Amino acid sequence: MNQYTKPFPWLKSIFFTGAIATTAAFSLLAPMGDRSVFAALQDSPKNIVDEVWQIVNSDYVDNTFNNVDWQVTRKQLLSRDYTSKQQAYDAIRKALEPLADPYTRFLDPEQFKSLTSQTAGELSGIGIRLGLNEKNQKLMVVEPIENSPAAQADIKSGDEIVAIDSKSTEGMTAEEASALIRGEVGTDITLKISREDKGIFDVKLTRAQIELPAVHSSVKQEGKMKVGYIILDEFSSHAAEQMERSIKNLNSQKIDGYVLDLRGNPGGLLHASIAIARMWIDNGEIVHTIDRKGGEQKFSANQSAITQLPLVVLVDGNSASASEILTGALKDNKRATIVGSRTFGKAVVQSVHSLSDGSGLAVTISRYYPPSGADINHKGIVPDIKLDLSTEQQKRLAINPELRATSDDPQYKQAIASLENIALTPPGASQPVKPISIR
Known part of the structure; x- marks a missing residue:
């Protein structure tokens, strides 16, 4: 079922939330013979805007686009100059709003990376669930994941994490700590741990690809x-x-x-x-x-x-x-x-498409x-x-x-x-x- 074609080598699809196999059609405004225009568009933030428009135009479940003139939307999007990717991202999100579909949404690179990790059921890290201690608001280990580097290093539920690679976790949220702990497979990380019966000590771990228990x-x-x-x-x-x-x-x-x-x-x-x-x-x-x-x-x-x-x-x-x-x-x-x-x-069913700059698009199909x-x-x-x-x-x-x-x-x-x-x-x-x- 999960097969797809790739009209361009940098356009890929993954599927989630009930998605089925789909082809992410893509074309550019510039004629294929005009290589200078093609290259200029491909290298600009406008390229991401057009990628999104094309996918929605090809795949979106409602071919009336909620009674929106989708061709006019394209002209409006591509008539603008975008001086940054963020400007393009903001324009994409605004263009999707009239569809009135909360599930068709643009994902910046960090959001897209988080979503793909979630649906894959895997992550690169040491294998701990983090939270805040309700009594003192300090960062703590909720539980180590079975067979993970953290479990093998005997990190325990209730351990407080004092520092991550010498960076204090004081005032740090669980999300901020998770971002620091994640990293490339095979790289090392040192946690400073505080445990009631052992005091403060360092644990050096090597990041691995971890299957998350669902x-x-x-x-x-x-x-x-x-x-x-x-x-x-x-x-x-x-x-x-x-x-x-x-x-x-x-x-x-x-x-x-x-x-x-x-x-x-x-x-x-x-x-x-x-x-x-x-x-x-x-x-x-x-x-x-x-x-x-x-x-x-x-x-x-x-x-x-x-x-x-x-x-x-x-x-x-x-x-x-x-x-x-x-x-x-x-x-x-x-x-x-x-x-x-x-x-x-x-x-409703979505497919999720990776875009050429590492961002993504979820579209209801x-x-x-x-x-x-x-x-x-x-x-x-x-x-x-x-x-x-x-x-x-x-x-x-x-x-x-x-x-x-x-x-x-x-x-x-x-x-x-x-x-x-x-x-x-x-x-x-x-x-x-x-x-x-x-x-």
Whole structure:
């Protein structure tokens, strides 16, 4: 699926948030025979402006461009002189606004680099999640990533980072620290660490390419049931293989059913959502997409499910995009009971294009529909058992993440009740949906 052509060697595409294979068409205003004009445009900020216009013109899902005269937009963009890349970037963003599509957006080089790292599910660094200590606002290690240089160097959760390559972290945000820690694979970095039982000491590490965990799983004993609990953070390029490993590992532990937690999952790659749906569903449609020309593409299960055990899926208002593809497939095929709040309602597909100066463009190329054919864009998916958390409950779980998937988590508590209900229903009988009373 992820194949594309490259009309120019510096124009490449990656795909995310449900994107499918697309060709990023590109042409220049100057006739190809006029090499001096071609070179001048290619070397100027105006080149980036025209690259963006061409991609939107070729691929954007709405061929009316939200009733904008896109040809006039091009004339306006290319009639201007841009003395800096920033001026060109500002003009691009302003030109995209009338499309009224928040998902078609320009990404400066730093934003594009961050997005590609996120969707690839990899980064170059030492493998730590950073945060600020709530008590003293000092930079601390939330957790080291498994098998990373940080984990191998025995860096621990709760360690405070005093300095990065001799630069004090006093007043530094987690994002600023992360930018300093990231770097080229094979290069060294020294962290000054403060640990309560060890004092202050230096740790020298070598940066590596790290696969980020998108899937976290565990076995929970809930009364007489052994429950396989899986959190899926996002649909990155490694999410499907990580999910497969988790399901197989949990299957081997003789569990009675699953709870799949998609709360807060913003989405990711289309192929990852399809691959993961196929791990749960043997037969039936998963999703279908429709592009600007009315072209339809359907994706279905392929007899490759690796478990038939009862499944409950947790969702909330931040479960979006690829999360909704998976949720819709599981709900409409009656493979799972959906519990929680109405989902976000993002039923459009983007492709992401790298531009010649390292910046990027995300452009909406199609719309998707769950097996039912319902239009969920801006509407979301209503769970089988709708259970909204109060503001106080949401705040409590956010401040105390360790309460997630415990008896103090009302939505998880409902998921367990639903699993028990399924387990007690004789094979072939209908399974009534019975919300429980939670205070």
